[in-house]
Amino acid sequence: MDIPAIATKTPSTPGSPSSILYPSPGSRPTTPRSESVIRYETGDDYYQPPPFWFPRIQALCKTLWPNARHNIAFLAVGTYNKVFGLSVLHEDGAACGEYVLKLPELEDTVTNTVGVLRYLERRTSPAEGESRALRLPEVVGWDGTKDNDLGYPYIMTKRIPGMNLGKEWEALAQSQRMAVATQIARLYMDFESISSAVTGIINVPPTHNTAEKSISPKPDELLEISAFGTTFAGDQARHTDFEDEENGLLPLDRLYADPPGLPVGEMMLAPLKRRISQALHQETPDLNIVEYHYKPLLYILGQLNEGDIFASVDDGNDEDTRFCLWNLDLTPSNIMIDYATNHEPYITGILDWEAAIFGPRFMTAEPPRWLWTNEVATKSWPEYDPEPLHKRLMDADSRDDDAIKGVFEQAMGPEWLSNAYDPEFVFARQILKLSMLSVWGQAEVDESEDIQLAWDGFCDERQTEAEQETLEETLADLNISREP
Numbered sequence: 297m298d299i300p301a302i303a304t305k306t307p308s309t310p311g312s313p314s315s316i317l318y319p320s321p322g323s324r325p326t327t328p329r330s331e332s333v334i335r336y337e338t339g340d341d342y343y344q345p346p347p348f349w350f351p352r353i354q355a356l357c358k359t360l361w362p363n364a365r366h367n368i369a370f371l372a373v374g375t376y377n378k379v380f381g382l383s384v385l386h387e388d389g390a391a392c393g394e395y396v397l398k399l400p401e402l403e404d405t406v407t408n409t410v411g412v413l414r415y416l417e418r419r420t421s422p423a424e425g426e427s428r429a430l431r432l433p434e435v436v437g438w439d440g441t442k443d444n445d446l447g448y449p450y451i452m453t454k455r456i457p458g459m460n461l462g463k464e465w466e467a468l469a470q471s472q473r474m475a476v477a478t479q480i481a482r483l484y485m486d487f488e489s490i491s492s493a494v495t496g497i498i499n500v501p502p503t504h505n506t507a508e509k510s511i512s513p514k515p516d517e518l519l520e521i522s523a524f525g526t527t528f529a530g531d532q533a534r535h536t537d538f539e540d541e542e543n544g545l546l547p548l549d550r551l552y553a554d555p556p557g558l559p560v561g562e563m564m565l566a567p568l569k570r571r572i573s574q575a576l577h578q579e580t581p582d583l584n585i586v587e588y589h590y591k592p593l594l595y596i597l598g599q600l601n602e603g604d605i606f607a608s609v610d611d612g613n614d615e616d617t618r619f620c621l622w623n624l625d626l627t628p629s630n631i632m633i634d635y636a637t638n639h640e641p642y643i644t645g646i647l648d649w650e651a652a653i654f655g656p657r658f659m660t661a662e663p664p665r666w667l668w669t670n671e672v673a674t675k676s677w678p679e680y681d682p683e684p685l686h687k688r689l690m691d692a693d694s695r696d697d698d699a700i701k702g703v704f705e706q707a708m709g710p711e712w713l714s715n716a717y718d719p720e721f722v723f724a725r726q727i728l729k730l731s732m733l734s735v736w737g738q739a740e741v742d743e744s745e746d747i748q749l750a751w752d753g754f755c756d757e758r759q760t761e762a763e764q765e766t767l768e769e770t771l772a773d774l775n776i777s778r779e780p
Contacts, residue, residue, distance in 0.1 A: 341448055342378070342401050346370035353380060353397060355445040360437070364392055376401040381455065394455040395436065399448055405650070406440040406449045411500040411515030412649050413453075419490055419621070429479055430486035431456070431645040456645035458634035464641075465628060465666075470696050472641050476633065477667050477700045479643045481707035483631075484660060491617035492654040493556035495563050496521040497732070521654055523554040525567030527734045546570065557618060560656045561606035564724060567731035568594040574734075585736065589744045593727045596751050605720040609656055622660045624651035624729070655728070661715035662725055668692035668701040683726060690717065719754055723747065 341348070350368055357366035367383040378399045384392040400406060413435050422428045433453035440449050461476070468476065500518045546569045554563060572590045575582040600606065610618065623630075623646065630647040653659070662683055670693050692698035705713055715721050726747055730740060 342399065342403075346378070346380075349378070349380065349399070349446070352446045352448075353382070356397075356450075357382065357384070359445055361392070371396070374398075376405075382452075394457075396433070396453050396455045398451045398453075399446070400451070403442075403449045404440075406438055406451055407515045407518070408500040409451055409650060410435055410438045410440075411519045412498055412652055414515065415498065415519050416621075416649060416652060420486070428486045429482040429643045430490075431643070432649060433645065433647065456632045456647070458632040458644040460629055461631040461633050462628035464633060468641065470699075472639070473667075473696075473700050474703050475640045475642075477704040478707055479633075479641070480631075480664055480667065481704050483643060483646075484664075484708060484712070487622055487660050488620050488657065490621040492521065492619045492621070493617075494521045495554055495558065495619040495654050495656070496523045497527075498652040498654065523552065523566065523570075524563075524653075524728065525570035525731050526552050527732075546573065559606070560609045560618065561601040563656065564597050564606060564728060565594065565601065567728065568597065571731060571734075589736075589741065592748050593730065593744060596723060596747070597727055600720050600724060603720070605718075605724070606656075609658065609715075618656070619654040620657055620660055622653050622655050623649060624653060625649075626664075628666055656724075658715040658721040659725060659728065661712050661721065663690055663716050664704070665690060667704060668697040670697075683722060723751060723754075 349370075353368050354366060357364075357368070361384050365385040367385070369381040369383075371379040371381050373379070378401075380397040380399075382395040382397055384395065386392050398409075400409070413432060417432055417434065420428065420430050420432060433456055435451065435453050437452040438450065439446075442448055444450070465473075465476075498519065498521055500515055501520055501522070546566060550566060554566060558566075568590050572586050572594070575586050575590065625648045626646065632644045632647065633641045634644045635641055665683075669690075692701045708716075726743070730736075730744060730747075733740060
């Protein structure tokens with residue numbers, strides 16, 4: 297498919313014909329509770345060192361390009377994949393093509409990756425006369441089975457030219473960093489321009505995403521936009537029959553899907569309601585996570601919804617454009633840049649799209665703090681340093697960094713700044729991210745507790761501000777000067 301009033305504190309309670317990505321981070325690493333461990337079938341060959349693969353890759357290249365010369369280089373081990381570079385040359389030595397070969401650790405993810413990339417390639421293609429900073433790796437071949445020269449599933453894409461921004465950043469001059477900030481602003485605007493009436497995770501459902509099945513050679517035709525909070529793990533059974541037909545939280549037809557054009561407030565409340573339902577109906581109910589995390593976080597979202605913060609998002613967008621594209625893995629290590637003849641850097645493409653979503657517009661407004669804060673500039677996993685819940689922690693590190701921040705924010709405009717820095721939207725972003733995860737470890741538990749504490753502090757500040765405002769209004773009405 298194509299896809300507030302004064303708030304109150306939280307209560308104390310299989311393959312296709314070979315037709316040939318870059319490293320993908322997969323899901324965020326966690327330390328899951330024992331009852332929720334996900335077990336994957338992983339090929340033992342994956343763990344072999346790079347030299348083990350060179351003869352196999354050479355054989356694959358000879359099958360695909362029998363009359364060409366091939367140069368093979370090991371590039372990297374990603375979070376869940378091995379990545380090789382391929383240079384294909386004509387017999388006379390002229391370049392034929394540059395490709396990237398990805399071998400996934402989790403063999404059954406090939407269909408999903410290909411489906412998402414091909415779907416997004418259609419959605420992100422610029423109209424005639426337009427240009428975009430948002431460019432993706434182009435899939436040119438893949439095989440979700442082991443029935444090939446590698447004896448292993450693979451994906452092959454055209455190689456995006458340029459260098460990894462995460463590695464280049466420290467070498468950039470201040471003027472070049474300012475140029476990158478402008479490019480990142482263009483990239484953010486490109487994301488906002490690609491909209492959907494439906495919100496959720498862009499993926500090929502697990503029933504199709506397996507190497508053992510014979511599937512369509514066009515995985516993008518199997519693609520869905522799965523509602524947030526509908527993924528399962530461990531003994532979290534996909535329950536369809538409840539004695540309580542009302543479910544107490546969501547109608548049964550809303551447990552697995554959201555309708556098009558759903559108001560943002562309803563959309564934000566639904567994922568945690570699903571998580572509560574899952575936790576209570578799994579084989580071993582998890583009352584702890586419900587009472588100490590899901591319910592308090594749901595309460596915060598309810599307070600935000602009552603304060604009309606989400607209604608303000610609805611007002612500016614019709615039902616068909618309410619949600620827009622975002623990549624939860626948009627980090628410096630996934631951004632490729634090159635240099636123009638005047639040495640000004642420009643974005644050549646974005647890697648790793650397994651975490652692509654359509655979300656509310658404030659999701660695309662998470663500030664790229666790595667542009668102006670040194671501590672996250674080269675991190676591969678910025679999730680370990682969650683978005684600060686206080687605006688002052690988003691400040692730049694130096695005067696030069698503040699200039700970079702200013703260039704970016706000026707390009708984005710006042711509406712984006714509101715979506716980025718208003719504390720209500722920061723809380724909403726963090727809670728929605730947590731609700732997407734079916735497996736929590738200690739990092740997620742700590743983050744939930746931090747959010748709840750920060751919310752209590754936020755409410756105290758708002759209450760104090762309200763009391764001060766009331767006092768000043770009373771004094772003004774009495775025409776009493778506060779000066780001696």
